[in-house]
Amino acid sequence: MISKKIVLFVVTLVLSFCLVGFTKWNLLHNILFNGVANYHYNSPVKLDDYFSKTAFKLYIERLDPNKQFLFDRDFKILQKYELIIDDQLKYTTDSKLFSDSITLIEKRRQEVRSIYEDILRTPIDFSSNQRFETDPEKRGFFYSKEHRYEFWKNWLGFQVKNEYLDLLEKGDETSTENVSLDDSKDNDKEQKDIVESEEKDSDEEDDIDYSKPFSEAEVKLSEIYLTKIKKVDPVIYEKAVEKVKKDYELYFSRLEKATIEEKREVFMNCLMNVYDMHTSFFSADRKEDFDISISGKLEGIGAVLREDGGFIKVVRIIPGGAAWREGSLKADDVILKVAQKTGSPVDIVGSRVRDAVKLIRGEKGSLVKLHVKHATGKKGVISIIRDIVEIDETYAKYQIIEDSRYKKQFGYIHLPKFYRDFNNNNARNSAGDVEKAIRELTTTGNIQGLILDLRNNSGGALVDAVDMAGLFFSKGPVVQIRGQQNMKHVLSDKNPRIQYAGPLIVMINNYSASASEILAAALQDMGRAVVVGSEQSYGKGTVQTFLELDSFGGKIYPTIINNYLPLGSLKLTIQKFYRINGGSTQERGVQSDIVLPNRFSYLEVGERFSDQSMKWDKINSLRYSRWYNDVMPLLSELRVASRERVKNSDVFNIINSHVSFLKDRRDETKISLKLSSLYMRNKSIDYELKQFEHHFKELDYLSVIDIEKLEDPNVDKESHDKWHEKLKKDVYLSESISILNDLVNVLNRETKE
Structure with a gap:
């Protein structure tokens, strides 16, 4: 009906x-x-003025997000629709806001395209001390053509100067014809001295000790500037200008290639996002991409592609995929044309990567012909039979980690996503893979505890979060769901079997969202696990x-x-979910039991920072039994021990100072365009990052016992080894292991008592 x-x-x-x-x-x-x-x-x-005003605000923000094109008078022309979008929706499906805005923005883009090359042809003043606002939220729309010209002159000058410094940093070949920025009378002698000092001291920066504060290196960096950067090399300057010009040619080309359907999709989503x-x-193409991300599988050749200077370049070949088995396509190859089994090849030079992917993907068993130019310069045609490609980065990974500090082994499972192929019930899914991981970890090694890493896990299939929770406790509720008209129901684990009953840590961060929060919250409310990580998770408590x-x-x-x-x-939100204790994870997320210094705390990550997110609320708690070895009474003791370790950790201290540095840099949006100032600013950032990386070394007390089957052709051995290296440098994992060790010891003590 x-x-x-x-x-x-x-x-x-x-x-x-x-x-x-x-x-x-x-x-x-x-x-x-x-x-x-x-x-x-x-x-x-309600389709009312509030709806209209919200939709208008969202659309203007997306129409010209960096305030690079529109005039204030353009905004005022469009503003007449601010309170009548709702009226148009009630009586017609046509939108004058959309049609007028597209006409305006395309006109302004063409105008800017006609002036940016002229700006780049004019010599750029490297000594100008003008300050430039880089944050669009602190700028208004242009109030005149002169204002627009001045903005683009400064913006392009900023890009050229940074590109110039990057080319110098890379050791690009330099010319002996240096142009002085100063009015010195003894130019010839200065030029000769600089060339000689560059030859002698080209590696001066290699002598800088990155374990010292930046203030101690600042004097030496200033001296390097005076001897190396003060003179502008005309050859490198021209290369910098050409690079920026090429980048903006591609930028405007991409803007022009956006179809009217894609532009309408942006407008339509501004209306939908009001809800x-x-x-x-989701267009059919976007929905296909979403299905691939949630299932970890696609039908195609198994190659990661990107746009590079107007060409479609191969970034890497996915092990086990069709291209990997065929063997001819390599990283850095450029795909020039794509043909199907029949028909003429389609030239994809200058195409967007998404358009190229449409031609290359196809049904399993079908043929695609790639006309490529190899990195050697040789051209050829590669025929590949498409197949199912599994994206390994989507799937759970697990290892045994041995810690010599405690002479114990611990199980570790990293889950990037709650994946499931909803079109194939027999395909692998995240709950099944984690169950398998637990089985192998507990039967292969002598693990004393288990860490489930949900950091950066954006969620996925709700059913897998529920099934996964049931691996760690007997029958019981996992999450409450409330839909329209306050209709509520409870999702429970009905399987009395427990896959793992030992000590458990769940790791989260700001990017742990949705299904991750359902699982972490259920285990926390049961007293089943200690949640470790950032102050809170992402805060997405809705079901789509x-x-x-x-x-x-x-x-x-x-x-x-x-x-x-x-x-x-x-895609629409149909329900909110609530913890079994009645609280929502919406906006507030899951609060960690033990908080560690957060290297991303300077970023506004989470639903609480969005105007269009739903608000936190709560409903009645369910009746449920807590875990027999409830960790909640033990948290105070675990926190004290963790805080002491963190306080005495050089790495966590450097993380805290690094966050303060990044906060300062984030807030410093108005910057000088003087080359010397840009150089020192870039060097301070570069120095900070190198100093930060300097402290992240392999922890010699951690060793990884490999239990995954590397003879499987779908395992990328190189990325597998890199993952191991990353684990051994992970101070958050190290501290989680220490907390887990404390938990093991406290539980053993409680058992004896």
Whole structure:
């Protein structure tokens, strides 16, 4: 039965057809609003001035996000629509805001494109001490053509100067014809001295001790500037200008290649995002990419590609994939044309990578022909039979880590995502892989405890979070779900079998979100695990689903929809989830039991920083049994020991000072355009990063016992080895192991008592 809401929108559609004529976007617009009206968690959302004002703000921010093109008068022209978007949506599916804004922004881009080359042809003053605001939020739109010209002159000058310094840093060949920035009378002698000193002291910076504070290196860096950077090399200057010019040619070319459908998609998502930040329209291509990310699989050749100077270049070949098995395609090869089994090859030089990928992907078993230019310069045609490609970075990894400080072995599982192929119940999934990992860790080694690493895990399949929680305790509730009209239900683990009953640590950070938070919260509320990491996780406490618009729209407009397929999908928020203790993870996330210094604390990460996020609330707690070895009473003792280690850790102290440095740099948005100032600013940042990296060395007390099967062709041995190196440098993992060791010892003591 079709609801009254749908009937109302159908009436609107009929009226709009009469008023503006019929297009695919008329149809799509109405199907999308039918979807949110019927299924969104917050439905019904009023189409009123608040809706209009919010949608307008979102759209303007995305139309010219860096305030590089529009004039203030352009903004005022568009502002007349700020409070009438809702009225247009009620009576027509056409939007004057969209059409007028596209006309304006394209006109302004063309104007800027016509002046940026002129600006680059004019010699850039390297001695100018003018200060330039780099943060668009602190700038307004342009108030005149002169204002726009001045902005682009400063912006391009900033880019050229940074490129010039980068080329010098890379040791680019220099000319002996140096141009002085000073009005010195003894130019010839200065030039000769500088060339000689460069030859003698080219590695002066290698002598700098990065374990010392920057203030101790600043004098030497200033001396290096006076002898190496003070003179502008005209050859390197021209290279810097050409590099910036080429970059902006590509930038404007990409802007021009954006289709009207892609522009409409941006506008449509501004309307959808009024409901909440996760509700959005997905074209068929975007939905395909999402499915790949959530399943970890795709049908294609198995190559990572990127745009490079107008060409499509191979970054790496995925081990075990079709291209890897064929063997001819290599990293750094350039793909010039793509052909199918029949038909002429399509030239992809100058194409966007997403357009090239459309041609290269295809059904398993089909043939694709790649016309390539190898890194050697040799050209050829490579024929590859497409196949299923598994993206290894998506899947769980696990190892045994031995810590000589404690003479113990601990299990470690890294889970990047809660992956699942919803189209194939027999395919691997994250809960099944973690169960397998636990089994192998407990049977292969003598592990005293287990660490489940959910850092940077953005979530995924809800069912896997529930199933995974059940691996660590017997039957019981995992999460509460509330939908429209406050309809509530509980997702529980119904399997009494426990896969792992030993001491458990869960690692999180600011980027642990959604399903990660469901799992961490359930284990925390049960007293089953100690949560370690940043002060809180991301704070995404909502559930989304995809509404396939071809099917949904067909029920409403069965006679006309077939002419406009595929329409894509609507991802919309349908539920909020709540912890078993009743609290939401929305905005507040999961608070760590033991907080470690957070290297990302200077960033505004999480839903609490978004105007379009839903707010925190709570519902009634469930009745549930806590874990028999409840860790909560032990937390005070564990915290004291951890704080003492962190306080005495050189690495955690350097992390705290590094965060302070980055906060200062983030807030310092108005910078000098003088070359010497830019040089010292860049050097201070570079020095800070090198000093930071200097403290991250392999921890000699950690060793990784490899239990994964490296003879599997799908295991990338090089990245596998790099992962091991990364683990042995991970101070957060090291401290989590120490906390786990303390937990083991306290539990053993409690058992004896």
